[in-house]
Amino acid sequence: MNLNIDFKEKFESRHIAPDQEATTQMLSQIGVDSLDELIQQTVPAQIRLKEPLNLPAAKSEFDYLNDLRQAASKNKVFKSFIGKGYYDNITPPVILRNIFENPGWYTQYTPYQAEISQGRLQALLNFQTMVIDLTGMEIANASLLDEGTAAAEAMFMQYSLRKNQKANVFFVSEDIFPQTIDILRTRSAPYGIELLVGSHETVELDDRMFGAIVQYPSGKGIVYNYSDFASKAHALNIKLTVVADILSLTVLTPPGEWGADIVVGSTQRFGIPMGFGGPHAAFFATKDEYKRSMPGRIIGVTVDSSGNYALRMALQTREQHIRRDKATSNICTAQALLAIMAGMYAAYHGPKGLGNIAGRIHGLASLLASSLEELEYKQLNLTFFDTIRFDLGNLTGPIHAEAINNLCNFDFNGSEVCISLDETTSIEDVKTIVRFFAKVKGRNLNELNFEDLILGVSSRIPAELERSSTFLTHPVFNDHHSEHEMLRYIKSLEAKDLSLCHSMIPLGSCTMKLNATTEMIPVTWAEFSKIHPFAPTDQVGGYMQILSELNDWLSEITGFAAMSLQPNSGAQGEYAGLMVIRAYHADRNDHHRNIVLIPSSAHGTNPASAAMAGMKVVVVKCDENGNIDVEDLKTKAVQHKDDLSCLMVTYPSTHGVFEESIIEICEVIHENGGQVYMDGANMNAQVGLTSPASIGADVCHLNLHKTFCIPHGGGGPGMGPIGVAKHLVPFLPGHTVVDINNDHSIPAVSAAPWGSASILLISHAYIAMMGAEGLTNATKYAILNANYIKSRLEDHYPVLYSGSMGRCAHEMILDCRSFKSAGVEVTDIAKRLMDYGFHAPTVSFPVAGTLMVEPTESEPKHELDRFCDAMIAIRAEIEEVLTGSADKHNNILKNAPHTSAVVTADNWDKEYSRQRAAFPLPYIAERKFWPSIGRVNETHGDRTLICSCPPIEAYSELEA
Missing domain, CATH: 3.40.640.10 (Type I PLP-dependent aspartate aminotransferase-like (Major domain))
Incomplete structure (x- = not known):
């Protein structure tokens, strides 16, 4: 008997959801005989490829992970003391497992639909509160891309706020990290901004300058007192940006207390792996008076339709989709997931825990400095937080060789060496370093009376810059220090948010497709997550292989x-x-x-x-x-x-x-x-x-x-x-x-x-496991799924545009503008969809009053049908308003979404039933997702902007 066995598991069948039976049914609904016929009617013949993609054969999930292990082994995980804005740290396992590795958090969309996003909005508000407290500033956003680009955004904000329109010089401290200066050069050139790079101690400030930027502690690790420099700058109407190490601000006087106008930096130290460069959430904080010029997203406090505490993205009129070429920034993506992790890290450790981590790092740095000084190495940093700097003279070569032998990476620059310590540094690490520094001088660690050096450790932070102000006093940073409490807090927020775990997210232009578990697994492997982006090239062979292959594959595609x-x-x-x-x-x-x-x-x-x-x-x-x-x-x-x-x-x-x-x-x-x-x-x-x-x-x-x-x-x-x-x-x-x-x-x-090199692994895995045929089929099924939805909905909602053969591509626009005559807005449809368990399609883009729908190839037919059934049911509800059988101002759409609190309240004054409000279709009862709040009051939050966690007693005032 012929067994007809398929000897290779195909990942393609896991990623592309419709099976052959479903495909046949959908093609019949559309009115074509085959998938190829649909593609011929959709994609113009003159642009179709003549040859298939030339990519390696598809791998199974099992084989891919085994092969990737071989590539990962080519990366050498040394102890990193390089610093320069990237530091090893410890991701608390409760955060690693329940946020970073949890699809309930990583498959969520940007929180434009606030009613089903309250969990991540709260987590991002925590992040903003953390940044405000630590920097001493008045307002912060919900993260930027990285430290260097955040500094560039600050430069441009200063430029746009300048009072002297002829001022075009931006002073840049030479002690800023070199990669940040590099980005400032890129961003300044198109505007004709002149960068003046020099010493903040000797520069002559003048009225040609609109802004200045310094680093705290400096790129070389020195803790400068910039207060006099800030005063001189302000006297000339020069605004000051400070690039700050956020962990150091637990022990250093925050920049907001000595004159900063803007404070930026990275939160990578707060539990985010180095990942060969990212992703990491940058922060941006400034004064309240500049809030409408600040780039990125701001989370603000408002109220919902019942007057309850609610959150939303505030001040949306600043966004580039509205201001277009007049926008102050083109930012569309933040680093929300990483910002959420950083905020949770602060909540888990609290102010005391963060202070202990910073104090331990500084203490070990001081111990290492004293030990090397005892060995008669020349210390160059008289003040520092975590980074010491020594002139090695003619011993650079031997020290470098010993560092490599001991699996340590330092930052060498000529005869100087910088050594930056971090959360993972132990006293044994310090002893190892001192031991080989002693060896190079022909001495022995035992000669140093190391225990006495430990007892004699003292602070190297200037007394006038030691932090005295309190921070992170809100209960959210003081109530979740046990793992059980943190786990429950994380889960309580996750439960408020709709993600791909619950249903399809049919957003046009946003492509919310499957993020397969196998694609995600390698991101947290130490061989990838613990690599510094400036590690020597001979230590990153695995990354080089992955990046080279991805470059080749994307070039082919x-x-x-x-x-x-x-x-x-x-x-x-x-x-x-x-x-x-x-x-x-x-x-x-x-x-x-x-x-x-x-x-x-x-x-x-x-x-x-x-x-x-x-x-x-x-x-x-x-x-x-x-x-x-x-x-x-x-x-x-x-x-x-x-x-x-x-x-x-x-x-x-x-x-x-x-x-x-x-x-x-x-x-x-x-x-x-x-x-x-x-x-x-x-x-x-x-x-x-x-x-x-x-x-x-x-x-x-x-x-x-x-x-x-x-x-x-x-x-x-x-x-x-x-x-x-x-x-x-x-x-x-x-x-x-x-x-x-x-x-x-x-x-x-x-x-x-x-x-953000570490997440390139995800795309590498996707292409490797799909192969040429799988990738092509994914595109075909994206087009099939979209046209299936179009065929089911076009009798209920006009489809605004289509090709010459009546087909859409992978997405379509449903025209809802005619409903406005009865007072039904496209927003009402978006909110009502929440009662049916769905996130709305893209609202009013690219055409006002429309919905743009994209299903992706990852959604099965029954999920597409659930969505279509919901949209058709909502169309019937709209018809009731259009015909006058439902009140124009008080109807099931205007009152949506309906929360469990509203539906189960003793009082019910609606003209429709509770059953119809919450369970309008039979399938909903099986997997009901309850929005945690009613419709948010969009204008209330902008009139009274609150973008940090309000004190508990203020909640009742918000509801008043």
Whole structure:
């Protein structure tokens, strides 16, 4: 008997949900005979790839993890004393298991729908409170990408706030980490900002300067008293940014107490692995008067429809989707998951615990300094927190060799060595270091009377800079110090949030697909998580293999010559791509080329990124079908041909259509001297079927947190690598610390050479396990699932745009504008969907009054049907309002979402039943998700902005 056995487990069948029976049923509903027929009707023939992707054969999950173990073994996990903004630490296991490794936290979406996001909003409010308390500032945001880019955001905020419009000089302390200075160079160039790098002790401040930036403690580890410098700066209307080590602020006087206007830094020390550079949550704190100029997201306190305490993202009018090229920042992704972990780390340890960690590190650093001074090494840092610096003279070589022999990495610079201690440093580590420093001088550790040195340890922090103010006094930082209490607190917040654990999240343009467990597992392996981004190259062979393979695979998928893996968000990828184009034109002496054409339908980050890159935006019209108006494009391309830099285009379009004129569009731009930048937000509909390069693009960023399975994490991490054509390769971003530079590299766009390197493992795993056929099928099924939903809903909701054959790409826009005549807003539909157990599709983007739906290939038919059933039921509820059988102002949509407290209250004054409010369809009772609050009051929170945890007694005032 022929057993007909499939001898290899296919990951593809785990990732792509519909089976053959479901596929047949969906194709029948759509009205086609095969999946290939659907693709032929959807993707224009002229752009379809002629050959399949050339990728390695797909691996099973088991085989992939075994092979990755071999690659991981090529990474050497040394004790890292390099510092420079990256430090080993201990992630509390209760946080590691229940947040970092928990899909209930890492598969959440950005908390735009506050009623089903109260858990992560509270966790992010805790983070903001932590930052405000430790920095001594008045307001903080809910995280930025990394320390270097946060400093750059601070520079630009100072520039935008300057009173003297002629001031264009920014003073930069030479003692700032070199990677931060590198990013400041990148960000300052398009605006003509002149960087003056020098000593804060000798610089002559003047009215040409709008801002200054210093580091605390300095990049060399010295604890300077900057109060006089701050006073001199303020006397000249120069605002001061301080890059601060957040752990040091538990023992050092916070910058807000001695004159800082802005304080930025990284929270990586608070339980976040180094991960070869990330992801890590940066912080940004400032004065309340600057809140409307502050970049990033702010979580604010408000009330819900019942007057109860509620949270939401505040001051949304600052966001780039609204302000577009007038935005102060292009930030779209934060580092929410990492910020949540950092806030929980602070809550778990509390003020006393954090102070003990900082005190222990400083004590060990002081002990090491005393010991080496006793050995007659020349100490260069008279004051310090965790970093000591010695002049080794002619002993640099022997010390370096001994460090390597003892599996230690130091930061060497000529004859100087910096040694930075961290939470994982033990007294045995200090003894090991002293032992080999003694050996080089022919001495013995026993000669030093080490026990006496321990007893004689004293603080090296200047007395006037020792912290005296209290911090983290709120109960959230003082009530969860046992593991049981912390576990329950984490779970109580998780229970308030809807994630992919509960249901599909049908967000158009956001691609909330499966984040497979196997893809996530390696991120926490020590061989990847405990590697410093500036570790010697001969210690990171495993990472180099992974990055090289990922570069090759993404190049094959996009059709480009090479990738830069450095940008650590999609918006940063946009910016990096535009800066590469800018450098290309400058290299050809076309400095004047600064016009960028952007369709009116584009993501708000597109014009914001263009403005940051020093370009002038010219908007191109879209026709009534949502496509780029080719004639308008031609007119404007010719009109600006002498100054045309590029076109920014999303493909498929933001409207969810494969525009058939795309090749012509690219040719028009090239004929007029420009480059084509493709926004890769919709690569989920391209992979394996077409590619940016084959269409005619010159550069494209990839949202790895969309198409390539890095989870959204409640609003980040994201990754935005860029692929470029051959002529742009020389201009890809370089780095000042690690040599990854090409002939004409632009300076760094992120603090670490390969951005948030540790999560690149996720995309590497996804591609390796899917293989060429699997990736192509994923794209086909993304298109199938979208068109299935379209076919089920188009009789109930008009679908705004479609291709020439009536097909959508991987997403569609449902037109809800006609309901407004009866007072039903698209927001009402979004809130009502919560009662059905779903997150809303994308609301009012790219067209106001619409919903943009994207199901992804990971959703099975029965889940698509659940969503469609919900949308059809809601349409019937809308009809009741339209016909007048339900009150225009008091109906089931306007009152949504319905919380358990409302539904079970003694008083029920609604015209519809409790059953209909909470359980409108039979399936809901089996897996009911209850929103934890009623509809949030959007304006209340902006009128009275509170962005830190209010004291318990204030909760009753909020409800008043």
